[in-house]
Amino acid sequence: MIDRLINKIIKLQNPTCVGLDTDFEYLPVEMKEGVKNFSRASEMIFEFNKNIIDAVADIVPAVKVQAAYYEKYGYSGMKAFYKTLSYAHKKGLMVIADGKRNDIGSTAKCYSAAYLGRTQIGERLLKAFPSDMLTVNGYLGADGIQAFAEDIKIYKKTIFVLVKTSNPSSSDLQDIRIWNGQFIYEKMGALVEEWGKESRGRYGYSEIGAVVGATHPEEISRLRMQMPHTFFLIPGYGAQGGTAEDIRSCFLRRGLGGIVNSSRGIICAYKKPQYEGMGYAEAARAACIDMQKDLSAAIGKMGR
Amino acid sequence: MIDRLINKIIKLQNPTCVGLDTDFEYLPVEMKEGVKNFSRASEMIFEFNKNIIDAVADIVPAVKVQAAYYEKYGYSGMKAFYKTLSYAHKKGLMVIADGKRNDIGSTAKCYSAAYLGRTQIGERLLKAFPSDMLTVNGYLGADGIQAFAEDIKIYKKTIFVLVKTSNPSSSDLQDIRIWNGQFIYEKMGALVEEWGKESRGRYGYSEIGAVVGATHPEEISRLRMQMPHTFFLIPGYGAQGGTAEDIRSCFLRRGLGGIVNSSRGIICAYKKPQYEGMGYAEAARAACIDMQKDLSAAIGKMGR
Numbered sequence: 001m002i003d004r005l006i007n008k009i010i011k012l013q014n015p016t017c018v019g020l021d022t023d024f025e026y027l028p029v030e031m032k033e034g035v036k037n038f039s040r041a042s043e044m045i046f047e048f049n050k051n052i053i054d055a056v057a058d059i060v061p062a063v064k065v066q067a068a069y070y071e072k073y074g075y076s077g078m079k080a081f082y083k084t085l086s087y088a089h090k091k092g093l094m095v096i097a098d099g100k101r102n103d104i105g106s107t108a109k110c111y112s113a114a115y116l117g118r119t120q121i122g123e124r125l126l127k128a129f130p131s132d133m134l135t136v137n138g139y140l141g142a143d144g145i146q147a148f149a150e151d152i153k154i155y156k157k158t159i160f161v162l163v164k165t166s167n168p169s170s171s172d173l174q175d176i177r178i179w180n181g182q183f184i185y186e187k188m189g190a191l192v193e194e195w196g197k198e199s200r201g202r203y204g205y206s207e208i209g210a211v212v213g214a215t216h217p218e219e220i221s222r223l224r225m226q227m228p229h230t231f232f233l234i235p236g237y238g239a240q241g242g243t244a245e246d247i248r249s250c251f252l253r254r255g256l257g258g259i260v261n262s263s264r265g266i267i268c269a270y271k272k273p274q275y276e277g278m279g280y281a282e283a284a285r286a287a288c289i290d291m292q293k294d295l296s297a298a299i300g301k302m303g304r
Numbered sequence: 305m306i307d308r309l310i311n312k313i314i315k316l317q318n319p320t321c322v323g324l325d326t327d328f329e330y331l332p333v334e335m336k337e338g339v340k341n342f343s344r345a346s347e348m349i350f351e352f353n354k355n356i357i358d359a360v361a362d363i364v365p366a367v368k369v370q371a372a373y374y375e376k377y378g379y380s381g382m383k384a385f386y387k388t389l390s391y392a393h394k395k396g397l398m399v400i401a402d403g404k405r406n407d408i409g410s411t412a413k414c415y416s417a418a419y420l421g422r423t424q425i426g427e428r429l430l431k432a433f434p435s436d437m438l439t440v441n442g443y444l445g446a447d448g449i450q451a452f453a454e455d456i457k458i459y460k461k462t463i464f465v466l467v468k469t470s471n472p473s474s475s476d477l478q479d480i481r482i483w484n485g486q487f488i489y490e491k492m493g494a495l496v497e498e499w500g501k502e503s504r505g506r507y508g509y510s511e512i513g514a515v516v517g518a519t520h521p522e523e524i525s526r527l528r529m530q531m532p533h534t535f536f537l538i539p540g541y542g543a544q545g546g547t548a549e550d551i552r553s554c555f556l557r558r559g560l561g562g563i564v565n566s567s568r569g570i571i572c573a574y575k576k577p578q579y580e581g582m583g584y585a586e587a588a589r590a591a592c593i594d595m596q597k598d599l600s601a602a603i604g605k606m607g608r
Contacts, residue, residue, distance in 0.1 A: 025424075032426070035426060037425065038425070041425050066407075068405070068407055068412070069411070069414050071414065071415065071419075071432060071433065072415075072423045072432050073432060074430075074432035074433060075382040075383040077432065078378075078379040078382040079379040081379070082378060100405070101372070101404070102441055103404055104544075105471060107370060107372045110327070110370075110373050110375065111375065111376075113376045114376040114378075119377060120329075121339060122336070122339060122340055124340060124341075126342060127378075128342070128375060128376050128377060137441050137443055138443075139441055139478070140469050140474060141471070141473030141475065143471050143472055144473065162444075166408060167408035167445070167448060169409075169444065169446040169447035169448065170445055172445030173443060173445050173488075173491065173492065173495065174443070176482050176483070176491060177482065179480070179481045179483065184482070184488065187480060191476060191477065235408075240408075
């Protein structure tokens with residue numbers, strides 16, 4: 001699955017991921033009018049996502065759909081989450097479910113079934129929230145990660161494990177030094193590189209990727225050296241402050257190595273002065289084109 | 305909210321939490337017959353939970369509902385999750401949503417709205433998945449935790465942060481020593497104790513609790529000393545191998561300090577030889593009574 005993502009990035013010369021962190025509040029006023037319950041709000045959120053997907057599907061390789069923004073609208077929100085994942089697949093996009101899920105082995109298997117695998121009901125194997133990739137928190141260690149391994153193999157899926165997150169307080173735990181002088185995030189990175197060693201694809205990257213925030217350029221550079229076989233999912237570009245220059249060092253080998261997410265920067269582009277007069281979908285497309293230009297100017301030709 | 309939980313534990317002399325990790329597979333054969341889709345399976349899961357709740361509501365203080373087991377049945381499963389939380393509240397039980405959620409501040413606020421707070425739609429403030437308490441992963445540090453602080457205050461809620469988990473591989477990261485000789489789980493414990501210092505209640509415990517696995521008696525004892533103001537949610541009793549003796553050291557002060565979860569040991573009790581001939585709800589009640597006896601023999605009088 002990581003090979004499929006890399007192929008798409010090369011084909012489109014675009015390592016941009018559109019983050020569908022669609023808060024109901026982000027919608028244009030006319031879509032919010034008269035909406036009073038979760039069911040209707042969730043329909044509107046899906047409608048918004050659908051139009052964004054239609055506008056960007058031919059120029060970006062993937063979308064990342066943030067579960068938290070759907071859970072806050074209850075089970076109706078989870079229906080909009082499901083419909084968004086399904087619609088993005090239908091339009092040929094790769095789909096990253098951003099849930100940062102984690103638990104002990106037997107429970108992590110349920111999360112794996114929910115997002116990457118199948119759930120058995122009688123003789124039937126059904127899909128709950130069909131995704132190509134899922135973000136995962138690795139604090140519980142190998143058995144919490146290996147629970148996903150079987151589905152990764154059978155269904156050709158990928159997970160991204162949190163290594164160094166984009167938020168200001170990521171330093172509280174992640175930047176503490178352990179006994180051998182490594183930072184905790186480096187140790188997590190080393191575990192991820194190790195966990196992935198059985199599943200490397202044709203570009204040399206494994207099915208166990210890492211989340212590394214765009215807001216930490218030094219750490220990206222350090223981790224890229226230490227994790228040569230790990231593909232990075234890079235949040236924090238744009239609204240959170242990360243720039244193309246900050247993440248350049250991720251893309252050392254043939255201009256590959258990561259995919260960069262922007263959420264508000266794209267789905268709320270219609271509120272920015274530079275996209276004035278455009279509808280939200282048109283503005284999202286324009287913002288994707290601008291982001292592609294910005295990234296490719298920093299990275300150079302991908303797959304060279 | 306932690307005070308309300310402790311009051312209930314003292315009143316019932318029972319620090320047992322019933323884990324509703326209800327896999328469709330756990331249901332009696334007659335409830336599974338003819339079920340072919342998520343919608344019907346989820347209805348059956350709720351029916352099962354409802355009967356368990358009815359059977360135990362007067363003898364246990366709380367239930368813990370594991371999100372993963374509902375997500376695997378898609379948005380229908382999430383409806384069963386919602387109905388289970390609501391029904392448990394209605395029967396007077398305290399409700400712990402076990403989601404181990406985590407993200408950067410703005411996204412963690414969505415999780416907080418979803419489980420502990422409210423979601424705004426127009427002028428209305430609605431509840432998505434109403435819970436008293438939520439489990440949270442602290443790998444992202446303070447801002448990922450503080451996102452919950454406002455709702456904790458306004459709505460009188462509690463969170464439990466993963467410190468030392470019950471699974472075998474918890475040692476992979478959590479048992480690594482940092483520069484000052486502490487283990488990572490101890491450092492996480494120290495952060496939790498610090499994060500909670502503004503919200504201590506009448507028993508001296510804060511609204512920011514910790515998850516500490518029953519399978520690690522030595523670590524429980526060490527953490528109890530280092531985290532005197534942190535209430536523990538203790539999974540891993542029963543099916544995972546933890547015993548009453550293993551967790552005894554948690555309950556140093558007045559027989560208080562923690563709540564012990566059992567999931568399969570209670571909801572699947574009807575499959576065990578010692579409860580033969582009982583229905584699943586009756587067996588669950590019997591297993592709760594046995595667990596109460598086992599725990600109180602080890603702990604002594606609670607609230608003494």
